[in-house]
Amino acid sequence: MIYLDYQATTPLAPEARDAMLRWLDGPDGTGFGNPHSPHRMGRQAAAAVELARDQVAQLFPAGGRVIFTSGATEAINLAMRGSGSGGSVSVSAIEHAAVLDTARALGKTHVLNVAKDGQCNTKQDLPADTRLVCLMQVNNEIGVIQPTVEWHRKAKENNALYLCDAVQAYGRIEVTGADMIAVSAHKLHGPKGIGALWIRQGVELDEVQTGGGQEDGLRSGTLSPALCAGFGAAAQEARERMAQDADHIEELWNRSRELFADWELNGSADARWHGNLNIRRDGLDVNRLMSDCRDIMFSAGSACASGSGRTSHVLEAIGLSKKQAKSSIRLGFGRYTAVEDIEKAAGTINAAAEAQGI
Incomplete structure (x- = not known):
């Protein structure tokens, strides 16, 4: 099998796996302690959590x-639900469902439009009662990098907070400033089941999940030292090899563009994370394509909406028709993808598309 779905999840880094094993049981069988317990095993586990917190923090802005x-998803809910009530929540039309659905649940929502290249239009104004602006840094479906610095400035001018979903950016490119930033470990070769919310100094949130008062009284519940350690190791590895990974991605991107030259690119080619190739052939039956290419792991859209039958709201937001959106595929690649993987996958996908007469 060839895995080309890096926007959905990434392979676990060996460094993350090794870091986790110590806190599942450990070589002496004492690594399973509760990090919130006061005894020695608990203190050891707590130290592992704090080391991981420091490692994760290195990829965020200072302060x-x-x-x-x-x-x-939990990080986004904590930020959006914990940042107050009343007023409008302004969200871009291409946000992840975790943001869009939460905004709708909170009440008054204002949707920011995007241009055909996939970038959120900075010329539009915010409603006067906006209390929170939500704009992701890199879109999960089309990979377009958003003008987050400008939107953070506009939010501050409006006395609103700014939340950035940096899931697809964190560990790949520099994460830009915001009031709150949500990330997930399994998008940068860490384990599933753990993420983080970065909160700028001076920003106060209300507790959303009540219980034992862990995580500064904002997120109750026992932490997993193993998951934290895996996240921390993955973050450290991403930071140390960010330039190396970026060079590899660029090589894969350039080769992919050659191999899929007959396909239309969805979204900007330049203002984009080049590990995301969202392309289309009008009239293509994507379900048939995926069946014919079952040994290649790629997506017809966001993994969170796959199988729902819904047309991609992101592709519609940039002006594609429903038919064009349903004729699109997303190929995602990264650190452990070889050029040979791209070449083999392209041969199979192109042949299957041509067999449809497309």
Whole structure:
């Protein structure tokens, strides 16, 4: 099998796996302690959590704190629900469902439009009562990098907070400033089941999940030292090899563009994370394509909406028709993808598309 679905999840890094094993049981069988217990095993586990917190924090801007969560969805909910009530929540039309659905649940929502290249239009104004602006840094479906610095400035001018979903950016490119930033470990070769919310110094949130008062009283529940350690190791590895990974991605991107030259690119080619190739052939039956290419792991859209039958809201937001959106595929590649993987996959996908007469 060839794995080309890095936006959905990434392979676990060996460094992350090794870091986790110590805190599952450990060589002496004492690594399973509760990090919130006061005895020696608990203190050892707590030290592992704090080391991981420091490692994760290295990829964020200075001047903030890291709150561990079960993933980016929980981090987003903590930020959006914990930042107050009343007023409008302004969200871009291409946000992940975790943001869009939460905004709708909170009440008054204002949707920011995007241009055909996939970038959120900075010329539009915010409603006067906006209390929170949500704009991701890199879109999960089309990989387009958003003008987050400008939108952070606009939010501050409006006395609003700014939340950035940096799930697809964290560990790949520099994460830009915000008031709150949500990330997930399994998107940068860490384990599933853990994420984090970075909160800028001076920003106060209300407790959303009540219980034991862990994580600065914001997120109750026992932390997993193993998951934290895996996240921390993955973050450290990503930071140390960010330039190397970026060079590898660029090589894969350039080769992919050659191999899929007859396909239309969805979204900007330049303002984009080049590990995401979202392309289309009008009239293509994507379900048939995926069946014919079952040994290649790629996506017809966001993994979170796959199988739902819904047309991609991201592709519609950039002006594609429903038919064009349903004729699109997403190929995601990264650190452990070889050029040979791209070449083999392209041969199979192109042949299957041509067999449809497309």
